[in-house]
Amino acid sequence: MAAALDVARHAAEQTTIRRALAGVAVAYAGYKVLVALYNISPFHPLSRFPGPRLAAAGYFYEAYYDWIRGGKYTQEIKRMHEKYGPIVRINPDELHCNDPLFTDEIYAGPGRVRDKWYHQLNTGGAGPVSVTAFSTVPHEVHKMKKAPYARFFSRQQIAKLEGEVLDAAQLVTNKMLSIAQSSKKASESQHGEVFDVKDAFNCYTADVIGQYAFGTSMGFITQEGWTPNFATWVKSFLQSAYTMRHNAVARKVAQYIPLMADYMGEDIATVMRQMNVVIPGYIQAALDDPENGRVFAEVLQNKSLPDSYKDMFHLSGEGFNFLLAGTETTAAILTVITYHLLHQPAIYKRLMQTLDDTSPSTLKWSHLENKPYFWAIVQESLRIMPGVSHRSARIARDEDLHYKSASGDVVYVVPRGTPIGMSSVINHMDPGLFPDPEAFRPERWLLEDGSPNYKLQKYLLAFSRGSRSCIGEK
Numbered sequence: 001m002a003a004a005l006d007v008a009r010h011a012a013e014q015t016t017i018r019r020a021l022a023g024v025a026v027a028y029a030g031y032k033v034l035v036a037l038y039n040i041s042p043f044h045p046l047s048r049f050p051g052p053r054l055a056a057a058g059y060f061y062e063a064y065y066d067w068i069r070g071g072k073y074t075q076e077i078k079r080m081h082e083k084y085g086p087i088v089r090i091n092p093d094e095l096h097c098n099d100p101l102f103t104d105e106i107y108a109g110p111g112r113v114r115d116k117w118y119h120q121l122n123t124g125g126a127g128p129v130s131v132t133a134f135s136t137v138p139h140e141v142h143k144m145k146k147a148p149y150a151r152f153f154s155r156q157q158i159a160k161l162e163g164e165v166l167d168a169a170q171l172v173t174n175k176m177l178s179i180a181q182s183s184k185k186a187s188e189s190q191h192g193e194v195f196d197v198k199d200a201f202n203c204y205t206a207d208v209i210g211q212y213a214f215g216t217s218m219g220f221i222t223q224e225g226w227t228p229n230f231a232t233w234v235k236s237f238l239q240s241a242y243t244m245r246h247n248a249v250a251r252k253v254a255q256y257i258p259l260m261a262d263y264m265g266e267d268i269a270t271v272m273r274q275m276n277v278v279i280p281g282y283i284q285a286a287l288d289d290p291e292n293g294r295v296f297a298e299v300l301q302n303k304s305l306p307d308s309y310k311d312m313f314h315l316s317g318e319g320f321n322f323l324l325a326g327t328e329t330t331a332a333i334l335t336v337i338t339y340h341l342l343h344q345p346a347i348y349k350r351l352m353q354t355l356d357d358t359s360p361s362t363l364k365w366s367h368l369e370n371k372p373y374f375w376a377i378v379q380e381s382l383r384i385m386p387g388v389s390h391r392s393a394r395i396a397r398d399e400d401l402h403y404k405s406a407s408g409d410v411v412y413v414v415p416r417g418t419p420i421g422m423s424s425v426i427n428h429m430d431p432g433l434f435p436d437p438e439a440f441r442p443e444r445w446l447l448e449d450g451s452p453n454y455k456l457q458k459y460l461l462a463f464s465r466g467s468r469s470c471i472g473e474k
């Protein structure tokens with residue numbers, strides 16, 4: 001009898017728990033439906049902006065493109081612009097613009113407040129890399145963090161360390177040629193060993209950044225072969241970035257990655273070792289030798305930066321970020337240039353003619369940058385391979401932004417506090433700005449008399465613009 005009562009009580013408890021859980025699920029679903037209804041209602045501050053209703057209703061629309069379609073939301077945004085016009089609502093809270101004439105309003109200079117947006121920084125980055133200037137939301141804190149590093153990437157400073165960049169270029173070129181020559185001899189064929197030139201450039205760019213920032217090359221060029229290199233290690237981290245944005249649980253777990261790194265595969269373990277052990281080691285060596293003129297010793301002396309941003313955790317975050325932001329991007333541009341020079345011999349020939357007064361042993365950037373055709377090739381490569389493909393929204397916290405299309409027929413007021421961004425891959429492929437946009441055509445950057453068409457540069461978004469633009473652009 002007692003046993004039967006126990007069973008009945010247990011069953012009743014189970015039913016109560018199930019009902020309670022179902023109640024919570026229904027309440028949560030009801031809440032989500034109410035939020036979605038509000039998002040598409042005329043009461044929402046962005047209700048006047050066009051776009052798919054589903055995208056405005058909730059984040060599931062964007063998440064579908066990020067998760068199921070492998071990060072292809074930018075293509076969907078491009079389609080939205082074709083259908084709805086120059087400013088579209090791409091999720092409940094964010095707008096996207098494809099009118100290049102509005103660029104300097106969105107990406108304004110340091111005198112106007114522009115915050116970043118958490119939604120886009122939710123990439124699962126953990127440890128030192130999550131406290132960098134790049135990952136900082138508030139305008140004022142970002143400005144304070146970026147300034148002491150930005151000085152080190154000035155034209156003047158780069159000219160000072162140009163010789164180190166050139167030495168690495170010579171080293172990587174020699175290695176490429178020797179691989180090609182030795183395998184040619186071995187096989188007696190017309191073709192040398194095939195290797196992925198992007199791997200070679202990834203070795204080159206990581207070594208240059210290591211040398212430039214820490215005073216120590218990372219030794220990728222001098223290793224046997226081209227892999228692994230820094231880009232190989234961070235690939236798995238970058239591939240998961242899209243999905244992390246929509247998954248708060250995964251982001252929470254990612255915060256413990258530094259503790260669990262050894263169990264998460266070799267690449268993640270290596271990235272964590274680089275960020276937490278190797279790079280702090282380089283930085284400590286640079287600090288111990290302040291005469292070597294690297295950025296970190298100077299940062300410690302900076303009076304405007306509070307001490308709380310000068311510990312090894314913050315310094316190695318910035319150091320790691322230089323590699324993260326500067327390796328793959330620059331290697332991709334060099335790869336695109338190499339491909340098109342080989343693919344279109346006429347471009348290669350014209351470039352060589354332009355450079356016939358230039359010798360590798362006396363090469364200087366100040367000489368190269370005054371060669372219009374060389375400059376045009378660089379601009380065209382930045383256009384066609386923008387390095388960063390994702391939109392990056394800015395928030396004008398203190399001011400409404402007033403948009404008016406060139407024809408004057410589309411007018412909007414973007415309410416203050418609204419994230420709004422642009423995508424270089426959309427702007428750079430606009431046939432109105434760059435006719436036949438898929439074609440690699442350096443000539444489009446030159447005026448009829450062969451001089452650089454600097455005016456076209458204002459349509460280039462490769463390095464972003466304004467207060468948050470690339471520190472490595474020079």
Ligand code: HEM
Pocket residue numbers: 133134135146209321322323325326327329330333386387388392461462463464467468469470471472473
């Ligand atoms: C062709 C090569 C490069 C391209 C296309 C590129 C592109 C960009 C873009 C688009 C941004 C803005 C990102 C955003 O808005 O969220 C950015 C920021 C940044 N880049 Fe680059 N980059 C390149 C090379 C480099 C190099 C060589 C370095 C350093 C060694 C570097 C360091 C940085 C840093 C530190 C930031 C953050 C700036 C800030 O906090 O305001 N980049 N880059």
